[in-house]
Amino acid sequence: MSLWRYANPAEFMRLTGPMLPVLWALTAVCLVVGLGWGFFLTPDDYQQGATVKVLFVHVPAALMAINAWLMMLVASLVWFVRRHHVSALAARAAAPVGATMTVIALVTGAIWGEPMWGTWWAWDPRLTSFFILFLFYLGYIALWSAVEDPDTAADLTAVLCLVGSVFALLSRYAVFFWSQGLHQGPSLSMDAASHVDTAFYRPLLVAIAGFVLLFVSLVLTRTRTEIRLRRLRALQALEARA
Amino acid sequence: MSAILAAIVPDLDRYAGTVLGAYAVTLALIAVLVGASWSRSVRVRRALERLEAARREKR
DSSP, X not given: OOGGGXXXXXXXXXXXXXXXXXXXXXHHHHHHHHHHHHHHSOXXXXXXXXXXXXXXXXXXXXXXXXXXXXXXXXXXXXXXXXXXXXXXXXHHHHXXXXXXXXXXXXXXXXXXXXXXXXXXXXXXXXXXXXXXXXXXXXXXXXXHHHOSSHHHHHHHHHHHHHHHHHHHHHHHHHHHHOOOSSOOOOSOOSSTTTSOOHHHHHHHHHHHHHHHHHHHHHHHHHHHHHHHHHHHHHHHHHHHHO | OHHHXXXXXXXXXXXXXXXXXXXXXXXXHHHHHHHHHHHXXXXXXXXXXXXXXXXXXXX
């Protein structure tokens, strides 16, 4: 059995239909447990006080902002190479989700930064690359809406996605490239000595799982809507011709 | 009641605005995104079902 059979819209709809209720239920459980654990049951940090609780919304949102773009990159490459419409529609469906995650990361970062850094915003490498990533999201969404022919729109947005990937990767690795700036190093690491304390690490992992599941559930729901919308437009065009 | 709330809700001290603000923005944006995605999904599905039913009747 080939994975590519799910590039067929009918197969995709058949597979994802029964999956979605389970995915939404898991999303709700992980978000409630992760954010509840982080907010109610974690201690204050010895340096940051109670503001450390912002970690449980800021880090998962920032992670998903970058990973959403990377998912769009993979889907765009699949569109380029194999011309599967479902992959182009999945990339389109993911963009508003990624843009929202970027806004959450930027806003919660600013809210957190004000008491910790003494400023809402600084042109720090990571913050700046994240802001540029947000502009790429807006451009990507606008380009899909601006081009009438869906295949041309998919081609042009795929090129934009390739270019924007530089900033997605830069947002992820800016803290390694440049040592200057206000933003601290990564909160997550495979090395137990360099990541946040275990008291924060475990609820953070659950919150991240919640955000990942939220992203998957939203993208599948929105991709199904895009597939239906395309069929609706095709049928409307047939009716108009008849 | 207030004693129970005091035991559950953490003491955020002078950072209450920061922490509650960050959670409120996050939850509000997620709610808007989920709500908009669901309502659009339902709207499109109903429109497609109506059109398909009309085409079946025609035949």
